[in-house]
Amino acid sequence: MLEELRKTFQNWVEESRGYSENWGETLNGKPRYDLEPGHCADSPRLRRVNAPVEVSNAYFKPWQTVP
DSSP states (O other): OHHHHHHHHHHHHHHHTTOSSOBOOOTTSOOSEEEOTTOOSSSOOEEEESSGGGTOHHHHHHHHHOO
8 A cells, every 4th residue: 555655646746847836726725736945847846745635546545444
């Protein structure tokens, strides 16, 4: 499970290379990708992915198994 989470996040880091400012929108209106100052295609700095459970089964699955 942890490897799947890491791979998913790494894919988001790679995708973030294509953006120069915070990008996307969550259900509550926050940007999907929160980029750190200095983020660029050559050196991506993805601070966080807001509400990853909205767009990733890898991140949603652990929520389903919590007792």
